[in-house]
Amino acid sequence: MHGTHEHQHLKRGADHNRDDRRALSVALALLAGVMAIEIAFGIVASSLALLADAGHMFTDIFALALAIAAIGIAARPAGGRWTYGLGRVEVLSAQANGISLLLIGGWITYSAVRRLISPPEVRGGIVLVVAVVGALANVAAAAVLARGQSQSINVRGAFLHITTDLAGFVGTALAGGLILLTGWNRFDPIASLGVALLCFIAAFSLTRESLRIVLEGSPGHIDPEAVGQLLASDSEVVEVHDLHVWTVTSGFPALSAHVLVQQEADCHAARARLAGALDERFGIDHTTLQVDHVSGAGHSLKLGPASPRKDPVDPR
Numbered sequence: 001m002h003g004t005h006e007h008q009h010l011k012r013g014a015d016h017n018r019d020d021r022r023a024l025s026v027a028l029a030l031l032a033g034v035m036a037i038e039i040a041f042g043i044v045a046s047s048l049a050l051l052a053d054a055g056h057m058f059t060d061i062f063a064l065a066l067a068i069a070a071i072g073i074a075a076r077p078a079g080g081r082w083t084y085g086l087g088r089v090e091v092l093s094a095q096a097n098g099i100s101l102l103l104i105g106g107w108i109t110y111s112a113v114r115r116l117i118s119p120p121e122v123r124g125g126i127v128l129v130v131a132v133v134g135a136l137a138n139v140a141a142a143a144v145l146a147r148g149q150s151q152s153i154n155v156r157g158a159f160l161h162i163t164t165d166l167a168g169f170v171g172t173a174l175a176g177g178l179i180l181l182t183g184w185n186r187f188d189p190i191a192s193l194g195v196a197l198l199c200f201i202a203a204f205s206l207t208r209e210s211l212r213i214v215l216e217g218s219p220g221h222i223d224p225e226a227v228g229q230l231l232a233s234d235s236e237v238v239e240v241h242d243l244h245v246w247t248v249t250s251g252f253p254a255l256s257a258h259v260l261v262q263q264e265a266d267c268h269a270a271r272a273r274l275a276g277a278l279d280e281r282f283g284i285d286h287t288t289l290q291v292d293h294v295s296g297a298g299h300s301l302k303l304g305p306a307s308p309r310k311d312p313v314d315p316r
Contacts, residue, residue, distance in 0.1 A: 019147075020155050021071050027141035027162065028064040031057055034137040038130060045126035048115050048192050050172060057134075059104050060161040063097040067158045074154075074249065087249030090154035091213045097157035098207035101164070105199030108192050115189035122188045124179030131173035138166035153209055153250040160202040168195035216246040219253045222282050230281055231257060231274055236265040238294045245284070256288040267291040 035057040042050030070093035078085035145159045168191075175191035178184070209220075218224045224245045231240045239260040248254050255278060261270050271291045278284045 020152055021068055023144045023147075024064050024068045024071075024155065024158060026144050027158070028061060028068070030137045030141045031060050031064065031162070031165075034134045035061060038134060041126050041130045045123035045130075046120045047122050047127045047172075047176075048111055048188055050127055050130055055104055055107065057165055059097075059100045060158070060165055062100065063158045063161045066093045066096060067154050069093075070154050084248050087252060088213070090152060090249055091210050094153045094157035094206055094210040095214070097161060098203045098210060101161065101199045101203035101206070105196040105203065108196040108199065112189040112192040112196065115192075116186055119185040119189065122179055122185045124176045126176075127188070128173055128176030128180065131169045131176055135166060135169035135173060138162055138169055142166060153206075153213065156209075156250075157206050160206055164195070164198045164202045167198050171195060213247045213249070216244075218245040219247045222253060222284070227255065227278065227282060227284075228257075230277060231259060234270070234274060234277075236261045236270055237274075238262055248286070252286065253282070253284045254286040254288075255284050256290075258290045258292070260292055260294040263293050265293070267293065 035054050038050050038054035038057060041047075042054055067090075070090045073089045074085070074087045076086050142159065142162045145155055145162065171191040171194045175187040178187040212220070222245055224243065227245055228240055228243050231237060231243070237259055241258055243255075243257040245253065245255050259270070259274065261267060268291075271289050274289055274291075275287045278287055
C-alpha cells in the first residue's frame with residue numbers, strides 16, 4: 001500500500017509540475033511585455049508610480065523565472081543524500097520572492113517620500129492609459145495562476161507578486177486620473193506608497209509560510225494535537241509519543257510517531273489501520289509509525305515523555 005501511495009503522490013506531483021510550468025510561462029510572457037511598455041512610458045511621463053510598477057514587475061518576472069526553475073529542480077527524483085528529493089527548492093524560491101518583495105517595497109517607499117517633498121511634473125494621461133493596460137495584463141496573468149497558487153507555495157509566491165502589482169496598477173490608474181482632474185502631482189507618489197504597503201503585506205505572508213515549512217512546523221491545516229488524539233483513540237493503542245508532523249514541501253505532509261499497543265494486538269494490522277485513518281482524516285499519506293507492544297513490566301521505553309492513551313505528548 002505504501003508503494004501505491006508513493007506512486008500516486010509522484011504522479012500527482014508530475015501533473016501539477018507540468019500545469020504549473022505552463023501557467024507560469026504564460027504569465028511571464030504577459031508581464032515581460034507590460035514591463036517594457038511601463039519603463040518606456042514611465043520615463044516619458046515622469047511617473048514614479050509607473051516606474052515603481054515596472055520595478056515591481058521586474059521582480060514579478062524574476063519571481064516567475066525562479067519559480068519555473070525551482071519546479072524543474074524539485075521534479076528530480078530522490079536519490080543519494082537527497083532522500084526526500086529536492087522538493088524544498090520550491091520553498092526556497094518562495095522565500096526569495098518574499099525577500100524581493102521587501103526590497104522593492106523599501107525602494108518604492110524611499111523614492112515616494114522624496115517625490116512627496118519635491119514632486120516633478122507628471123503626465124497623468126499617459127499614466128492612466130498605461131496603468132489600465134498593465135492592470136488588464138495582470139488580471140490575465142493572475143487568472144492563469146489562480147488554481148496552482150492554492151497547491152504550491154512556489155506558485156503562490158509568483159501569484160502574490162502579480163496580485164500585488166495588479167492592485168498597484170489600480171492605484172496608479174486612479175492617481176493618473178486624479179492628476180488629470182486636479183493637476184496635483186503628489187497623487188503619483190501617494191499611489192506608490194500604496195504599492196509599497198501591498199509589497200510589505202505580501203512579503204510578510206509569504207516569508208511566514210515558507211519559514212514554517214523550513215523550520216518543520218506542522219502544516220497550517222493540520223492540528224498535531226488532533227492527530228495525536230486520533231491515534232490515541234484507537235481501541236488497541238495504549239500510548240503515543242514522539243509524534244511529529246511536518247511539511248516536506250507544498251502538498252507533501254509527513255508524520256512519524258512511536259505507538260505502543262496492547263500485548264495481544266497485531267502490530268502490523270494496527271499500523272495499517274492507523275495509517276489509513278491518518279490518510280482519510282488529514283490527508284497524510286506519508287507516515288512512519290513505529291508500532292510496538294507495550295512492555296509487560298510497564299511503560300519502560302524511554303523514547304519520549306510517556307503519556308496516557310487519551311492524552312498524547314510532544315505533538316510536533
